[in-house]
Amino acid sequence: MDSGNYGKYDFIVVSNRLPVDRVAEDDGEGWRRSPGGLVTALAPVMSSSEGAWVGWHGAPDETVEPFEHDDTHLVPVPLSEEEVEFYYEGFSNATLWPLYHDVIAPPEFHRNWWDAYKAVNRRFAEATAAIAAEGATVWVQDYQLQLVPRLLRHLRPDLRIGFFNHIPFPPVEIFAQLPWRRQVLEGLLGADLVGFQRASDTSNFLRAVRRYTGSLIKQHFVELHDEAGRRECRADTFPISIDVARINELARRPDVVERSRQIREEVGDRTILLGVDRLDYTKGIGHRIKAYGELLEDGKLQVEDTVLIQVASPSRERVESYRLLRDDIEASVGRINGTFDTLGKTAIRYLHHSYPTEEMVALYLAADVMLVTALRDGMNLVAKEYVAARTGVDGALVLSEFTGASDHLRQAILVNPHDIDGLKERILQALNLPKGEATRRMRAMRRQILQNDVEHWSQTFLHALAAGRG
Incomplete structure (x- = not known):
């Protein structure tokens, strides 16, 4: 590209979705900042530099x-209805997602x-290069855009390019199934820094590159x-975190505290077990x-004393495996309640709803035990949010050892969720945790999260990207 044709933005984030949602306003339609840690973490960087964000705006054929x-300068990348079906619902979420999550569901491989x-991916790269x-520094986000770094390197070799993979990267023996494994690896290697x-x-990524x-x-x-x-x-490790200050602030707000009291009252002042997940x-x-x-x-718990609140926010409802999962979960809930x-x-x-952050923090405050039983998860920020919300330094976290969060929250009650008997034991352990031990565990976990919030994550990555080898 001729130097006279360069753009003007020194820092660009590239992600599948723009950091805004469309909302109805009195004078028509407008945009509202999306909730989420990534948007929060990068807002200061955007404000302090000539920042731009490239992504899809959420509506097909527009x-x-x-x-x-x-x-922030927002650059919408258009997608057709067919591209949403093939690129997003298809290759991203029915090929890569299950493959990268240890083939818990079988991935599908379709050439179209x-x-x-x-x-x-080429369209995203071209929009960024322009x-x-x-x-400039470009930070590409997540598995939907793994080819962008190399495409961008080809168009603009002057750029400093980072890529962060928010989901797991599978062992080479699983990654080997992907028919386009070499092309994906070469796409990622277009970056100067790839974060996991x-x-x-x-280590899985480097083994795959070597092979x-x-x-x-x-x-x-x-x-x-x-x-x-x-x-x-x-290639290196940069564990993501949450907006700790925001969760802490909400957990102390009188209306949120009052709402948590109402939740306990609504379920009959019973011991609350809580699960909060995307339906996946x-x-x-x-x-x-x-x-x-x-x-x-087994009679180890009684419905008069204990309740499980399960929030399962809607997810990818046009994908068949997700529709079947919803049917299975709802049938199980119906059988137990019946x-x-x-x-x-x-x-x-x-x-089966999505809730605003205020309601989620009220639920975290109301819950005696948080259950995070993911079979495979890159990080799991819900676990960190629960800990951040426990300003009273109480409560208990049952945490799957197959989450990234288990690397950092070592004082949680760790569990292999495939072991149902073991999971039952861990739930009972959490419910019967002596107060002093619960406080000690929660204090240690809170210390870890307070020292490593989402801004720390973004700054650590961007400093490493700027520094290069030196």
């Missing part, structure tokens, strides 16, 4: 011109999905030769419900 929102994935200033949630993900590209690897650096000449790509087969919701149901059957409910008490309060 072109929206670039616009400004909260000190792959073709759509390539085309959309607006980047000379030598866990050290095991980094399928033949590149020379020294420690965390891959030696490469491409449009930019001889260069290196670093990786989250282990069925395992959790099965364990709770068996505890009721067996154990009394006129005044319900065993499981199942809530």
Whole structure:
């Protein structure tokens, strides 16, 4: 690209979705900042630099011109209805998602999905190349855009490119199933820095690179030769976190505290077990419900004393495996409630909704035990949010060892969710945890999270990207 044709933005984030949601306003439609840690973490960087964000705006078959929102230049990338079906619902979420989550569900491999994935990734790369200033920093986010780093490197070898993978990266023996494994690896290696949630993900990626590209690897650096000449790509671990200050503030707000009291009153002042998940087969919701149901059957828990509140926010409802999962979960809840409910008490309060952050924090405050039983999860921020909300330094967290969060929250009650008997034991352990031990565990976990919030994550990654090898 001719130097006279460079864009003006020094820092660009590229993600599947823009950081805004469309909302109805009195004078028509407007945009509201999306909730979420990534948007919060990057807002200060956007404000302090000429920042831009490239992503899809959420509506298929519609072109929206670039616009400004909260000190950020937003560049919508259009997607057709077919591309949403093939690139997003298909290759991203029915091929890569299950493959990267240890094939808990079988991945599907379709060449037309792959073709759509390539085309959309190219469109994202071209939109980014067109607006980047000379030598700009570009940070590409997540598995939907794994080809963007190399495509962008080809278009703009002057850029400094980072990529962060928010989900797990699978062992090489599983990744090997992907027909386009080499192309995906080469796409990622277009970056200067590739970040992962866990050290095991980094190591899985480097093993795959060694096996399928033949590149020379020294420690965390891959030696490469491409449009930019001889260069290196670093792969390393940068565990993401949450907006701790925001959760802490809400947990102390009088209206949120009052709402938590109301929740306890609404369920009859019983001991509350809480699950909060996107409705996804990786989250282990069925395992959790099965364990709770068996505890009721065994007489170890009674519906008069204990309730499970399960929030399962809607997710990918056009994908068949997700529709089937919803049917299974709702049938399990119905069976348990039909067996154990009394006129005044319900065993499981199942809530298939999304809730604002204020309501979620009220639920965290109300819950005596948080159950995070994911079968595979890159991090699981719900576990960290629960700990951040426990300003009274009480409560208990039952946490799957297959989450990235288990690397950091070592004082949680760790569990293998596939072991239903073990899960039942851990739930009872959490319910009967002596007050002093519960406080000690929660204090240690809160210390870890307070020192490592989402801003710390973004700054650590961006400093590593800016520093290069030095």
